[in-house]
Amino acid sequence: MLATAQPVLRRFWYPVIPIELLQGRPQSFTLLGEPLVLWLDADGKPSVVRDRCCHRYTPLSQGIVVDGNIRCPYHGWQFNSKGCCVVVPQAPDSPIPENYRVQSFQCQERYGYAWVCLGDGLDEILNIPEAKDPSYRLIHAFYETWHCSGLRLIENVCDHGHFHFVHNQTLADRENPVSSPHNVLEKTERGFYFESILFMHNNPHMEKNVGSSQKTMKIIRKINWCMPFGLHLQEMMDGKELVQVSITYATPINDSSCQMVRFLFRNDTEAEAKAADIITHEGLIFSEDRAILETIDYDVPLDLNEEIHMATDKPGILMRHKLAALLASHGEIEQRRTAA
Numbered sequence: 001m002l003a004t005a006q007p008v009l010r011r012f013w014y015p016v017i018p019i020e021l022l023q024g025r026p027q028s029f030t031l032l033g034e035p036l037v038l039w040l041d042a043d044g045k046p047s048v049v050r051d052r053c054c055h056r057y058t059p060l061s062q063g064i065v066v067d068g069n070i071r072c073p074y075h076g077w078q079f080n081s082k083g084c085c086v087v088v089p090q091a092p093d094s095p096i097p098e099n100y101r102v103q104s105f106q107c108q109e110r111y112g113y114a115w116v117c118l119g120d121g122l123d124e125i126l127n128i129p130e131a132k133d134p135s136y137r138l139i140h141a142f143y144e145t146w147h148c149s150g151l152r153l154i155e156n157v158c159d160h161g162h163f164h165f166v167h168n169q170t171l172a173d174r175e176n177p178v179s180s181p182h183n184v185l186e187k188t189e190r191g192f193y194f195e196s197i198l199f200m201h202n203n204p205h206m207e208k209n210v211g212s213s214q215k216t217m218k219i220i221r222k223i224n225w226c227m228p229f230g231l232h233l234q235e236m237m238d239g240k241e242l243v244q245v246s247i248t249y250a251t252p253i254n255d256s257s258c259q260m261v262r263f264l265f266r267n268d269t270e271a272e273a274k275a276a277d278i279i280t281h282e283g284l285i286f287s288e289d290r291a292i293l294e295t296i297d298y299d300v301p302l303d304l305n306e307e308i309h310m311a312t313d314k315p316g317i318l319m320r321h322k323l324a325a326l327l328a329s330h331g332e333i334e335q336r337r338t339a340a
């Protein structure tokens with residue numbers, strides 16, 4: 001499936017840029033092949049329009065923010081958050097024609113990110129109950145570009161068959177590659193709910209809760225997949241109070257790249273586990289995933305007869321099923337890369 005060639009994918013919300021990166025300057029971002037510029041308006045709200053001035057096609061992201069508008073660097077026209085031109089310095093006393101405008105899109109701030117939807121929203125921005133719970137702290141873990149399809153990245157987090165090989169040193173060992181079966185896997189309105197139990201190596205940021213003598217942790221994982229490229233994952237260690245909720249998005253940049261956005265909510269404190277240590281440990285694990293995923297063909301077939309599947313692939317199979325059904329229900333045919 002080529003993400004940029006399936007219009008229905010434009011109707012979902014994606015986290016695009018951390019709000020703090022927009023402080024004082026505009027930023028460009030390509031979402032589903034659409035070049036965008038984002039900035040903060042006079043009220044501090046994120047705005048997004050196509051990153052191309054309607055006058056001479058200059059990238060607006062090369063300009064600056066003036067009075068909450070984005071100012072083109074070439075002739076200084078200014079555009080507001082609706083994409084309307086509001087200042088033409090060369091003709092200050094003339095009314096500005098209506099066609100002096102650039103396309104704008106829906107944009108909202110949530111959880112420290114600017115979220116963008118390029119079309120009529122099919123859903124709302126993901127609701128995260130832990131974000132409203134004062135016993136949880138928020139940790140921004142990753143914001144980085146991965147050169148793989150979003151579907152491969154999201155499937156990977158739900159794929160318990162790879163831990164023993166890809167994460168042989170960090171999470172599991174090659175000698176015991178048989179995972180416990182999926183306890184629960186059921187469809188939901190927005191994707192699926194998936195519950196499982198894993199046995200993993202102890203790791204530094206969980207260590208305090210386990211006790212240093214214990215080598216293996218029993219982890220209960222509860223995953224909500226939010227179509228098409230989002231995951232809400234709750235992890236608890238058996239018998240312990242620590243709960244870690246991770247939000248992972250593979251925001252689609254184009255067909256071969258995605259922006260890996262990951263943030264955590266944890267019910268412990270900085271004194272118990274330093275955020276920097278947690279990020280370092282996660283970074284080690286995700287670098288192992290990334291090294292594999294960036295070698296794989298980005299054009300993921302939704303047709304189950306193309307790739308071969310095994311029992312631990314059930315979540316990935318359901319993703320393909322639901323995405324194929326999504327395309328069909330919107331009258332779309334899966335688009336694939338054509339051979340050169």
Ligand code: FES
Nearest residue numbers: 053055056072075
């Ligand atoms: Fe943008 Fe002329 S190209 S104002």
Ligand code: CO
Nearest residue numbers: 156162166289
């Ligand atoms: Co992995």
